[in-house]
Amino acid sequence: MITSRFTPVNDEEPACGRTCAKLLIYSSKLKPGEITKSLAGTEPTSQVFAREPEGTYPGRTHGWFLSSEGIVNSRDLRTHLDWLLRAIVPLKNRLLELQALDGIKMYVYCPWWAKFGGGGPSIWPEQMTSLSELNLECTIDFADYSHQEVNTAEE
Numbered sequence: 165m166i167t168s169r170f171t172p173v174n175d176e177e178p179a180c181g182r183t184c185a186k187l188l189i190y191s192s193k194l195k196p197g198e199i200t201k202s203l204a205g206t207e208p209t210s211q212v213f214a215r216e217p218e219g220t221y222p223g224r225t226h227g228w229f230l231s232s233e234g235i236v237n238s239r240d241l242r243t244h245l246d247w248l249l250r251a252i253v254p255l256k257n258r259l260l261e262l263q264a265l266d267g268i269k270m271y272v273y274c275p276w277w278a279k280f281g282g283g284g285p286s287i288w289p290e291q292m293t294s295l296s297e298l299n300l301e302c303t304i305d306f307a308d309y310s311h312q313e314v315n316t317a318e319e
Contacts, residue, residue: 171286175238179283183276184233185244187252187300190225192267199228202262203255206230225269241274241285241304248272249294259298272302281308 189199196211212227230251232244252259262268272295276285285304295302 169288173240173242175240175243177239177283179278179280180239180241180285181277181279183239183241183244183274183285184231184236185241185248186229186231186233186273187248187270188273189228189262189268189270191228191265191269192225194262194265194268195226196228199226199262203258206251206255209233209235241276242288242291244274245272245287245291249291252298253294256298259300263299270300272300273305274302275305275307278306278308 191199192214194202195213196208200207208228209231210227210229212229214224214226230248232247236244236247238244259270263270274285278284284306287302292302
């Protein structure tokens with residue numbers, strides 16, 4: 165067990181109003197069902213379709229999304245990242261194959277809503293290593309809602 169960590173996991177992180185981790189896959193060619201098939205049947209938590217004559221999403225790309233929101237009950241981003249990584253690390257080769265296709269963009273997106281205007285998430289080296297091995301960038305989107313009530317309930 166590593167004891168040198170400065171920030172232990174705290175699922176009740178007081179500075180955070182809400183957070184989650186999402187794998188976002190966008191494709192100009194593959195529809196969400198085709199991405200699901202490419203990922204060994206792993207179902208997304210949500211999806212969008214590019215505009216087509218009978219399409220429902222007014223975008224130019226299809227989207228396949230796997231999110232911890234509403235599934236993981238924690239205000240520590242590391243807990244959310246661990247959940248996401250447990251789901252996608254076994255899919256490493258399939259993710260790398262998808263990344264090699266023309267028209268595919270993917271990354272991990274982590275919104276972090278500040279409750280008091282300070283603080284911020286921590287990521288441990290093990291999580292960074294896993295993201296690197298999956299060739300995934302990670303974007304942390306920090307929002308400060310200290311001036312208003314933050315909904316802390318997972319939706």
